[in-house]
Amino acid sequence: MTRPPSDIPAAGDGAGSPALTPAAGPTPAAEPIPAAGLPPAVELRGITKRFPGTLANDAVDLTVRRGEIHALMGENGAGKSTLMSVLYGMERPDAGSIRIDGVEVSFGSPSAAMAAGLGMVHQSFKLFDSLTVAENVVYRAEPRRFGLVDRAAARRRVRELGAEHGLVVDPDARVGDLPVGLRQRVEILKLLHRGARTLILDEPTAVLTPAEADALFVVLRSLTARGRTVILVTHKLREVLEGSDNVTVLRDGRVVARLRTADTSGAGIAAAMTGRDVELDRVHPPGTPGDVVLAVEGLRTAGVHDVGLAVRAGEIVGIAGVAGNGQSELVEALAGLRPATAGRVGLRGEDITHASATERRAKGLAYVPEDRHAVGTAPAASVADNLAMGHHRTSLSSRHGLLPPSAVRSHARELVDRFGIKASTPDVPATALSGGNLQKLLIGRELAHDAPLLLVEQPTRGVDIGAIQAIHDELIAYRDAGHAVLLVSAELSEIRGLADRILVMYEGRVTASYDRSDADEATLGLAMAGGAAAPRADTPDPDDTPDTDGD
């Protein structure tokens, strides 16, 4: 508890100096630009890791040169996380060697890896919400005066590191009050404070808005320009193409491709990841709209101002917008989870403005919520029970209100087969499923209601390319079966690929409406940033569309 603060890097590495101080590296490393003679920042040779039943890493080689952004790609379960756990001292490899700056190492704990100059930003941040930014950054590596935390020095340190790398954060802000993008900065500052020379970022953009993601890549470039190395663990193609220097692709625990980003294309990487040809950013054929299923007029609730829209049978209406512009609140109000303070919501001609969530479902609404872990599923319950939820009122219940276990199981088996959910048995808890499989479970369960209206939020957030395609195909098939779909997504390419009409929400209002043919990325991006000042009429077919003018 009173050990000396040996892990505090020298305070002198201000702007300009690259702060490369390898603990035992044979080279002086004053040169921040990768040079031919320098050993790689990270060199993994023949890493093999076996878990009961699976070979997670099979003789994996990975070479990351100093000063580069190296993307490690692969679908869920390809072995990326295991490989990084091995590198970061969280797992012991069964075979293989690790060299950092040319020196062979063997880490027994993340602390040991940190001492050797590695640092990892986990996908779920490891921060203390009630502590300030400065306290989070210096935790366990505190500058001290008389045994007390030198808070002035801690603040100064945060400001200096922030100014040097473009990671400006208020050192006195409570981390719990910060938006996700800034929390991620705190994570990076934490590692830089500890003198990390190689940063491992696990799915760093999964929780970021497009603007935050762009800002992150500016920061990462500034880090590599100063001689730091970045390993980017991700399955998002676009950012790899835009932001990385080299790519290593894993599939089924093996390296299947080593590519220079400049020489490759998205399709090439996607093919390597999935092992088959993948059509990226597909645009599906348009639907054939019928009668109005969902009619919303002048809807108001907290965060939503006077929204009008209509969704017809056989069409997908997409809502685009930067997160936090009222989309979630709108969908919650439509699903019956948030009371409407004004306006009218009609479902197939019936007024459901004040109906409960249960009543809405009974009248023909299904709902895929944004947060599949906390809202969409019960993580501790089995796959079968999760699939039964909602259906317990209708198809599954027997005469006495009991759920016959055999019916629950056969229902589960049917959906598992139909939607390709990978679960060893329907009795495993939902937590045992990967993100993509859990999302398939959730979407499959809701689609199985065969409800005339489907509300679906962020259907493919954090999901593999393969699973994304399957989910998109399911949504299109659902539409073509004559159902109405309201889709909210932060992924523009998803909205443009699926939606027949696109609405843009900005500050709680629908500010723009486009037919899919008119909606190019630039137009949508401008509208999402508030550039569509005058709301346009949402009238693709004047006959049966209610008045949907904005305010």
Place this chain on the structure above:
Amino acid sequence: MFFDSDLLMSALRALTPILLAALGGALCERAGVFNIGLEGMMLMGCFTAVTTSWFTGSPWLGVLAAALAAAAYSLILAVGAVTLRGDAVVLGIAMNLLAVGLTGFLLRTIFGVQGTFDDPSLAGLPLVGGFSPLAYLAWAAVGVTALLLSRHVWGLRLRGVGEAPEAAATLGVSPTRYKYAAVLVSGVLCGLAGAQLALGNVTLFSENMTAGRGWIAVVAVMLGRALPLGVLLAALLFGLAEAAGFRLQGLGMPQQATDAAPYVVTLVALFLSTAQHRRRTARTRMTTRTTGVTP
């Protein structure tokens, strides 16, 4: 005059044991261990203090022994809740029940009496300026705990452990060590609280003599948001309630009614603080929603 300096003095005397125990509880809370065993740890302190003082003739040795015995007793919580990952609430209740039975049994075995052991030759603590030295210690402990928690390296790490043990562990801080330390310190403080109760303003041991003060300390921790100064204010409130109860008794109110004063204050305070807490969490949920953070 109902409110006068005497009432304040008597409130300050009543506050000491609650304050000491509540500071211990606050440390545990900050370390992420919900400690409701304060009552039992305090009672163990009372009995050990009286026994040791009786056999050695030194109230100071009594204080020391009380601190050590209660710390040892607190290991039940540390081992049970931290190492074995048991339920801290169940463990705390068990410790409180066990302490009543154990001290009652030992009272009969060692002193051969039931109910109360009281002897003129039992040495109590001297009073300095009307207060026991432990009262001054309790006030000092408020400042020390506040400084420790807000400014000291140990306090920062402890707060981190309580907030997100996993995050602390990834940075090389052992949550187990900090949680053990917090529980043991709370044991020491409860032992001192017990010694104050048994050798301070009165000098005796009677069965279940803590009479819910440990529980009130638990409430003081919640009410004071586990902040040392907040805990001090909450303990002061309960001290005042207890002193006012005595005063009302002197004015002819039935004892059964006046004895209830601290507990009524506890209930009201708890009710108010829970309502406020609900509002706060509701707000946090809103921010989480708008910033798009999925926990």
